[in-house]
Amino acid sequence: MPHTKRRRLVTTAVAVSLGATALTACGAGDDGKAESGPVSLTYWTWTPGMDKVVDLWNQGPGKKARITVTVKKQASGDTLITKILTAHKAKKAPDLVQAEYQALPTLVSNDALADISDQVGDVEGKFAEGVWQQTTLGTDAVYAVPQDIGPMMFYYREDLFRRYGLKVPTTWEQFAETARLLKKKAPDKDLTTFSANDSGLFAGLAQQAGAKWWATSGDRWKVGIDDDATRKVAAFWGGLVKEGVIDNQPMYTPSWNKALDTGRQIAWVSAVWAPGTLTTAAPDTKGKWAMAPLPQWSAEQDVTGSWGGSSTAVTTDSAHKEAAAEFAAWLNTDHEALNALAKEGGIYPASTSAQLSGAFSDPPAYFANQPDFYTKAADIAKTTAPSAWGPDVNVAYTSFKDAFGAAAKNKSDFAAALKKMQDDTVADMKKQGFGVAR
Amino acid sequence: MSTLAVREAAPAAGTTPGTTQGPGWRRRIALVPTLTLLLGAVYTLLPVAWVVIASTKSGHELFSTFTFLPGTGFTGNLRDLDAYRDGVYWTWMGNSALYAGIGALLSTAVSAFSGYALATYRFKGRETMFNVLLAGVLMPPVILAIPQYLLLAEAGLTDSYLSVLMPQILSPYGVYLARIYAAAAVPDDVVEAGRMDGASEWRIFTRIALPMMVPGMVTVFLFQFVAIWNNFLLPFIMLSDDEKFPLTLGLYTLLEQGSNTPALYTLVITGAFLAVLPLIVLFLVVQRFWSLDLLSGAVKS
Numbered sequence: 001m002p003h004t005k006r007r008r009l010v011t012t013a014v015a016v017s018l019g020a021t022a023l024t025a026c027g028a029g030d031d032g033k034a035e036s037g038p039v040s041l042t043y044w045t046w047t048p049g050m051d052k053v054v055d056l057w058n059q060g061p062g063k064k065a066r067i068t069v070t071v072k073k074q075a076s077g078d079t080l081i082t083k084i085l086t087a088h089k090a091k092k093a094p095d096l097v098q099a100e101y102q103a104l105p106t107l108v109s110n111d112a113l114a115d116i117s118d119q120v121g122d123v124e125g126k127f128a129e130g131v132w133q134q135t136t137l138g139t140d141a142v143y144a145v146p147q148d149i150g151p152m153m154f155y156y157r158e159d160l161f162r163r164y165g166l167k168v169p170t171t172w173e174q175f176a177e178t179a180r181l182l183k184k185k186a187p188d189k190d191l192t193t194f195s196a197n198d199s200g201l202f203a204g205l206a207q208q209a210g211a212k213w214w215a216t217s218g219d220r221w222k223v224g225i226d227d228d229a230t231r232k233v234a235a236f237w238g239g240l241v242k243e244g245v246i247d248n249q250p251m252y253t254p255s256w257n258k259a260l261d262t263g264r265q266i267a268w269v270s271a272v273w274a275p276g277t278l279t280t281a282a283p284d285t286k287g288k289w290a291m292a293p294l295p296q297w298s299a300e301q302d303v304t305g306s307w308g309g310s311s312t313a314v315t316t317d318s319a320h321k322e323a324a325a326e327f328a329a330w331l332n333t334d335h336e337a338l339n340a341l342a343k344e345g346g347i348y349p350a351s352t353s354a355q356l357s358g359a360f361s362d363p364p365a366y367f368a369n370q371p372d373f374y375t376k377a378a379d380i381a382k383t384t385a386p387s388a389w390g391p392d393v394n395v396a397y398t399s400f401k402d403a404f405g406a407a408a409k410n411k412s413d414f415a416a417a418l419k420k421m422q423d424d425t426v427a428d429m430k431k432q433g434f435g436v437a438r
Numbered sequence: 439m440s441t442l443a444v445r446e447a448a449p450a451a452g453t454t455p456g457t458t459q460g461p462g463w464r465r466r467i468a469l470v471p472t473l474t475l476l477l478g479a480v481y482t483l484l485p486v487a488w489v490v491i492a493s494t495k496s497g498h499e500l501f502s503t504f505t506f507l508p509g510t511g512f513t514g515n516l517r518d519l520d521a522y523r524d525g526v527y528w529t530w531m532g533n534s535a536l537y538a539g540i541g542a543l544l545s546t547a548v549s550a551f552s553g554y555a556l557a558t559y560r561f562k563g564r565e566t567m568f569n570v571l572l573a574g575v576l577m578p579p580v581i582l583a584i585p586q587y588l589l590l591a592e593a594g595l596t597d598s599y600l601s602v603l604m605p606q607i608l609s610p611y612g613v614y615l616a617r618i619y620a621a622a623a624v625p626d627d628v629v630e631a632g633r634m635d636g637a638s639e640w641r642i643f644t645r646i647a648l649p650m651m652v653p654g655m656v657t658v659f660l661f662q663f664v665a666i667w668n669n670f671l672l673p674f675i676m677l678s679d680d681e682k683f684p685l686t687l688g689l690y691t692l693l694e695q696g697s698n699t700p701a702l703y704t705l706v707i708t709g710a711f712l713a714v715l716p717l718i719v720l721f722l723v724v725q726r727f728w729s730l731d732l733l734s735g736a737v738k739s
Contacts, residue, residue, distance in 0.1 A: 042678070044678060046691070046694065046695055046696045047695075047696060048695055072678045072679050072680060073680045073691055074678070074680075074691065075687075075690045075691040075693070075694035075695075076694045076695060076696040077694050079674070079694075083674065083675065083678075086584055086587060086588075086675055087591075087596075087678070089588060090587065090588050090591030090592070090596070091591075092591050092596060094678065254500075254501045254505075257501035257502075258501055258502065261501070261502055280497060280703070281501070283497070283498050283502070284502065308696075310696065
């Protein structure tokens with residue numbers, strides 16, 4: 001026992017400051033002798049219906065292990081990260097938190113997440129390698145268990161593609177041609193829009209192109225936002241916007257909804273969760289859409305990016321880390337749990353075996369016309385490129401929204417916007433005291 | 439030209455007799471402020487109108503029909519909102535009422551005591567104290583939320599009703615307003631007269647000064663009520679249990695449900711509409727206290 005404890009201490013010390021780690025180790029020591037009495041855990045999550053899924057645990061395996069979990073429903077987004085970190089400062093963070101993959105480095109660098117590799121290491125095989133790697137941050141530690149993923153896909157109006165004689169693009173070059181062709185045939189319509197109000201989309205596209213926005217070399221970070229792959233993506237979309245063959249209006253606005261619903265925009269680069277969004281955004285076009293793999297940068301490639309997705313993590317403030325890790329593993333690998341998560345919360349599971357089971361045998365109601373929707377989705381999910389997140393993704397994302405939002409609106413240089421995004425991110429990391437290699 | 443004449447003639451009918459109307463130029467000057475005020479009214483009322491109309495639209499109609507065309511889904515929206523997680527919305531509404539009601543009452547009481555004391559008594563450090571308070575007025579409550587959280591975490595009070603109530607009881611602005619109002623509304627002569635008649639300080643305050651301060655205190659109460667009702671950051675930082683959430687926070691969780699769940703726009707809009715109603719009712723009910731100037735003219739100079 002003391003041996004494993006020391007090993008854990010060493011691994012966490014890589015990522016975090018020493019003083020805080022000593023505290024963590026003490027905390028772990030208090031409940032070192034496994035869980036004897038009943039344990040009660042709190043869990044911050046934004047997934048709708050999570051309370052019902054947790055009830056399954058509390059009445060099933062949790063009852064046997066005498067571990068009760070209480071859900072405290074939160075709002076998702078960067079604000080939740082701030083809230084977790086504030087609570088952590090007071091040593092009052094809940095036992096379990098839901099966190100998006102890109103937020104994990106921020107939480108880990110603030111020493112908010114516990115290494116649970118001893119408890120959940122054996123579930124690694126249930127997840128795709130690119131997904132699991134996001135929870136280890138390239139170390140021996142494991143900071144979370146993957147819950148849901150958002151592999152990116154290409155959605156298009158099947159009927160309108162047929163009407164205008166368009167072929168589903170398989171490469172980005174064809175995608176650009178399709179946009180031009182549509183503009184010629186129907187000048188009032190756009191293939192899609194370049195929107196700068198959700199940075200996850202651009203991050204996913206860059207990831208597909210092979211970008212590595214953050215990497216570590218030695219004890220320093222390397223920021224590669226302005227790398228060749230991302231530059232290629234930025235130039236591609238900037239070119240289409242400048243040419244005027246795609247729209248430059250942001251997504252998720254009433255007018256965007258209207259454009260989708262009335263067929264003024266006939267395609268959308270999105271992710272596996274798009275059916276949910278389309279159901280509310282474009283209710284009148286139900287059954288007229290189809291899903292295809294994302295266009296590729298070269299014909300022989302088969303790779304996609306991810307947009308969205310989250311994990312379940314155990315905090316360093318938890319007095320019952322082992323019990324919490326046990327629950328996190330159950331929630332994201334147990335068959336019954338994942339089925340309930342899909343049904344109640346509408347999530348697309350990260351666990352590969354769950355992607356074709358139970359809840360996913362039928363296509364989403366909005367895509368009733370595409371019976372093999374989830375089979376296709378599972379195939380696409382397998383091709384997800386690895387992603388690399390850093391400790392200030394939120395800053396990069398904000399900078400993206402500002403710089404690219406302005407560039408898209410003015411149809412100006414996307415390369416300059418990308419440079420600004422890189423500079424802002426590096427400047428913030430330096431300000432936070434991270435070593436940044438040039 | 440004729441329409442202009444009609445427009446000028448119409449308001450003239452209601453003008454006070456005795457003021458001779460020049461043929462036009464005085465009227466035309468009044469046009470500018472009137473237009474400005476109308477513009478201001480439109481500017482402030484338009485979003486309210488939007489919320490009212492949007493709350494009548496079903497999810498299907500919300501983004502597809504003309505913005506200011508009322509929809510047909512109001513009862514459906516109400517039913518959905520009521521059904522959402524077994525009516526947790528009403529819990530949030532109750533919480534908001536509790537935080538704002540009790541918070542504003544206590545805050546008004548504290549403001550009345552300290553405002554009266556600062557206005558009536560002369561003691562050492564009075565001005566310093568008042569200046570510190572003034573600095574507090576300039577300090578946005580937003581930047582205090584996190585320090586307050588850390589303090590209350592030390593005391594083990596986070597995620598409780600108290601954690602949201604307590605920081606809002608002392609309102610520097612309320613004390614400031616109460617002092618200004620007490621200084622203007624409670625003449626020293628009246629306090630002096632009370633002392634001559636042998637009344638205790640407590641009695642002078644509760645029986646003589648307080649009634650004179652009512653209109654000012656009503657203002658403090660309303661300000662504080664609205665501020666707490668609309669407060670977001672403090673409860674956001676303090677609370678994690680959504681059964682204790684006020685409306686602002688509850689509606690926010692409906693909007694931010696993660697990327698794979700669309701925001702529940704219709705519920706949020708209907709919820710926001712219902713959340714405004716108690717404020718409107720409160721203003722209509724309490725408004726009459728403003729004109730109630732109980733003892734104005736108690737002292738004749």
